[in-house]
Amino acid sequence: MPYCNYARDRSGDLDSLGYPKxxxxxxxxxLVLVNTFEETFGDIYDSGKGIWSQLTEIGSYSLPRRVVALASFSGERRFFACTGLFIEWNGCTPILTSASLVRDPKDGNKIAEKLKIEVLLPNNKYKEGELQYCNLHYNVALVVVKDFRCLRPVRTHEDWRNPLILEDSNVVAAGRCFKSGRLMATHGRLTAWSGVLDYRDLRYSSCKITKAGIGRPLIDFKGRFVGMNFYDKKIGTPFLFRDCIIRVLAHFKENGTVEVGGGKPIRWPVPIPCWRHPDDELKDSRPPGYGGKSGRFGFTYVDGDRVDNH
Incomplete structure (x- = not known):
């Protein structure tokens, strides 16, 4: 299993944020608390430095108005938190995000019952969200906010199948923390890696993110939508390419919400919050072959294992 409990992990009663006390x-x-939803990454938007100074004017202006934070609650306790993106779809502006927001942790084929969704909007106001559509197989969900319409949503169908979107392998990953509202971004490159998740349509980038970036958008330096990110703490960052997302959206329009049902489910593991020794956490976060000497032609990852190129 890609994530599991170790001998020096500690867990117990949970607080209101869903973290072990x-x-x-x-x-x-x-020991330190790891795998939280509040851990930041990359450059903070308010600083105006780093990647924010490298984006085009369109990208740096539009992202803060499109990226939101979401959290689901079971009673008074937080269930999950992630990032979302306002998109233009079917005459409205829903939020595109990860289905992990509502996935039942005891049965990955089902949507958890009686969850309340809250959305932190770009204006730093909290509003109730409602799950509109969900596909657990592709880990994609759409959430709507009542009485709110984004004025600058991403038009996912723009430049459909435009090969120029991938003309440059440099990409930017953005995310927003639900508790603090901080907007973050980091950059990396598209890679040929294949990680530990077992869905073949996933692609990978070298962007280094945290759990706060699950469901976050991946864009190019011109602000064009490339895909939606998930999380892998060992090998790069997996993302679902925009072409696949558009197919899922078309499926929503034709068939509505789809639960996986029987059969072997696709795993979309997310590491749980726990208390760990810093040395153990650092060792666990390193990918296979870390620190090893690279050959003349470098190396890649296939099914989670390092492979040297020859």
């Missing part, structure tokens, strides 16, 4: 033993052993 610390104990005297945890403090005395010097």
């Amino acid at each position: 610390p104990s005297k033993t945890i403090v005395s052993e010097g």
